[in-house]
Amino acid sequence: xxxxxxxxxxxxxxxxxxxxxxxxxxxxxxxxxxxxxxxxxxxxxxxxxxxxxxxxxxxxxxxxxxxxxxxxxxxxxxxxxxxxxxxxxxxxxxxxxxxxxxxxxxxxxxxxxxxxxxxxxxxxxxxxxxxxxxxxxxxxxxxxxxxxxxxxxxxxxxxxxxxxxxxxxxxxxxxxxxxxxxxxxxxxxxxxxxxxxxxxxxxxxxxxxxxxxxxxxxxxxxxxxxxxxxxxxxxxxxxxxxxxxxxxxxxxxxxxxxxxxxxx
Amino acid sequence: xxxxxxxxxxxxxxxxxxxxxxxxxxxxxxxxxxxxxxxxxxxxxxxxxxxxxxxxxxxxxxxxxxxxxxxxxxxxxxxxxxxxxxxxxxxxxxxxxxxxxxxxxxxxxxxxxxxxxxxxxxxxxxxxxxxxxxxxxxxxxxxxxxxxxxxxxxxxxxxxxxxxxxxxxxxxxxxxxxxxxxxxxxxxxxxxxxxxxxxxxxxxxxxxxxxxxxxxxxxxxxxxxxxxxxxxxxxxxxxxxxxxxxxxxxxxxxxxxxxxxxxxxxxxxxxxxxxxxxxxxxxxxxxxxxxxxxxxxxxxxxxxxxxxxxxxxxxxxxxxxxxxxxxxxxxxxxxxxxxxxxxx
Numbered sequence: 001x002x003x004x005x006x007x008x009x010x011x012x013x014x015x016x017x018x019x020x021x022x023x024x025x026x027x028x029x030x031x032x033x034x035x036x037x038x039x040x041x042x043x044x045x046x047x048x049x050x051x052x053x054x055x056x057x058x059x060x061x062x063x064x065x066x067x068x069x070x071x072x073x074x075x076x077x078x079x080x081x082x083x084x085x086x087x088x089x090x091x092x093x094x095x096x097x098x099x100x101x102x103x104x105x106x107x108x109x110x111x112x113x114x115x116x117x118x119x120x121x122x123x124x125x126x127x128x129x130x131x132x133x134x135x136x137x138x139x140x141x142x143x144x145x146x147x148x149x150x151x152x153x154x155x156x157x158x159x160x161x162x163x164x165x166x167x168x169x170x171x172x173x174x175x176x177x178x179x180x181x182x183x184x185x186x187x188x189x190x191x192x193x194x195x196x197x198x199x200x201x202x203x204x205x206x207x208x209x210x211x212x213x214x215x216x217x218x219x220x221x222x223x224x225x226x227x228x229x230x231x232x233x234x235x236x237x238x239x240x241x242x243x244x245x246x247x248x249x250x251x252x253x254x255x256x257x258x259x260x261x262x263x264x
Numbered sequence: 265x266x267x268x269x270x271x272x273x274x275x276x277x278x279x280x281x282x283x284x285x286x287x288x289x290x291x292x293x294x295x296x297x298x299x300x301x302x303x304x305x306x307x308x309x310x311x312x313x314x315x316x317x318x319x320x321x322x323x324x325x326x327x328x329x330x331x332x333x334x335x336x337x338x339x340x341x342x343x344x345x346x347x348x349x350x351x352x353x354x355x356x357x358x359x360x361x362x363x364x365x366x367x368x369x370x371x372x373x374x375x376x377x378x379x380x381x382x383x384x385x386x387x388x389x390x391x392x393x394x395x396x397x398x399x400x401x402x403x404x405x406x407x408x409x410x411x412x413x414x415x416x417x418x419x420x421x422x423x424x425x426x427x428x429x430x431x432x433x434x435x436x437x438x439x440x441x442x443x444x445x446x447x448x449x450x451x452x453x454x455x456x457x458x459x460x461x462x463x464x465x466x467x468x469x470x471x472x473x474x475x476x477x478x479x480x481x482x483x484x485x486x487x488x489x490x491x492x493x494x495x496x497x498x499x500x501x502x503x504x505x506x507x508x509x510x511x512x513x514x515x516x517x518x519x520x521x522x523x524x525x526x527x528x529x530x531x532x533x534x535x536x537x538x539x540x541x542x543x544x545x546x547x548x549x550x551x552x553x554x555x556x557x558x559x560x561x562x563x564x565x566x567x568x569x570x571x572x573x574x575x576x577x578x579x580x581x582x583x584x585x586x587x588x589x590x591x592x593x594x595x596x597x598x599x600x601x602x603x604x605x606x607x608x
Contacts, residue, residue, distance in 0.1 A: 172349075
């Protein structure tokens with residue numbers, strides 16, 4: 001008998017893991033902590049205060065940027081989720097010989113460096129003279145949100161199998177009723193978590209928004225980046241903390257909705 | 265009576281499958297299958313896994329279209345008709361109950377799709393739920409039910425629209441032995457009370473023998489024999505059927521000293537009696553093994569020609585003085601009508 005290799009018994013695994021976690025999350029903790037700083041320096045702690053949140057919230061530019069972010073994220077999410085849902089159904093239930101190539105096409109935005117997508121989108125939009133303001137941004141976001149939205153939807157469709165849809169067909173449901181009465185209700189947790197994922201990705205996006213957006217369509221991440229260049233105050237931290245909190249909350253919702261459940 | 269007769273005096277077929285072939289790429293799942301199922305009968309498709317019985321059921325449900333051949337229901341060609349336009353319902357192996365609907369809403373699903381009046385649906389739901397003994401379960405969620413109860417909901421749901429034919433895809437394979445026996449009786453009763461044609465798919469030969477009016481034994485995508493349980497058991501058409509249904513001794517005809525007879529002689533273990541080693545015995549041999557099965561005793565006798573023959577009887581233990589049987593020389597006898605010559 002060969003002794004079984006168990007990676008969990010690697011010497012020093014615990015401390016090493018702890019170091020990685022610190023490396024990953026310490027900056028976030030520092031950022032969040034200093035958003036509650038009473039002083040005006042991001043590196044010197046001067047006591048606890050909510051004042052920077054109040055200042056950030058009262059800043060008209062931040063408000064506008066946040067509104068832009070919400071409009072873009074909400075619109076892109078709605079469009080991307082609808083497209084992703086039908087794409088996922090097509091890939092999982094359609095003719096299998098097209099599923100492979102098309103799945104790869106849909107996943108491409110995840111693989112292509114975002115800067116490449118951003119530059120080509122910008123060039124493409126200007127070459128066709130598309131100047132729809134914020135709608136340009138919505139279109140650009142929708143394209144790469146589809147890939148993210150589709151992941152949980154497709155996973156859930158696959159997990160469901162086609163048994164229940166077959167049962168509905170057997171019980172006299174025409175295709176449209178099968179979709180509305182069985183597929184859609186059972187798929188909805190996957191759709192919601194796909195939508196949340198798309199929303200978070202859109203909300204957090206910087207490269208594409210910075211490239212494609214113009215003066216009137218500054219999103220929150222782009223604005224925060226601009227703030228840093230003008231000199232960092234805890235206002236940046238506060239704005240970032242809000243963005244982080246919203247993202248975490250939504251990601252948590254997506255996780256919760258898509259949690260594995262044992263059905264008897 | 266549910267079954268009528270046509271002008272020629274033959275019993276009406278409710279389902280006719282003619283020359284059905286189903287291929288997936290290079291593999292042939294069904295090969296020239298011809299079956300006529302009579303109105304009101306309990307028909308079983310029996311065979312080992314991979315024999316094509318489930319594919320055949322999917323063809324009847326409309327979930328699959330045959331490569332060639334025709335399916336007629338009540339004389340009408342339904343070969344390419346989609347599942348939602350066939351008056352045929354299925355009890356799926358995994359039950360496939362809708363987890364987002366209550367028991368009552370599951371049962372109502374087919375009726376709603378058929379656009380029954382709300383009042384008629386409300387009347388039908390308690391009817392079928394009481395038929396399967398789940399009257400008080402209408403508002404339950406299906407996940408709260410045991411496997412046996414889920415199975416009965418699946419039955420109620422499939423029976424509710426009063427289909428012409430009820431298809432059952434190994435509905436008892438997920439149940440434990442005791443529950444399976446109960447469910448078999450339940451199915452038999454439902455078949456009587458509902459007066460609907462049942463088509464059951466199973467790999468369990470005992471289940472098939474117990475429940476069916478007629479059985480089609482399948483292997484490798486082909487039907488090997490169709491007949492009543494008695495005919496299938498007593499007069500199997502080939503060695504596969506003989507061996508698959510019940511237990512069978514298959515003895516080379518030559519080993520029995522049958523001049524001019526080719527093939528194998530089949531004798532069921534329960535038809536063979538132990539006798540003294542006299543001239544009257546058909547074969548002689550030595551008892552090599554004895555198994556006490558409760559009601560019966562099974563003996564394995566190795567004949568002088570080297571065949572192992574199993575016998576089963578209630579009286580053997582008494583005759584042989586339990587415990588000292590192994591190693592004794594005995595003769596075996598059986599009546600002529602118990603044997604059947606099959607082509608090897």
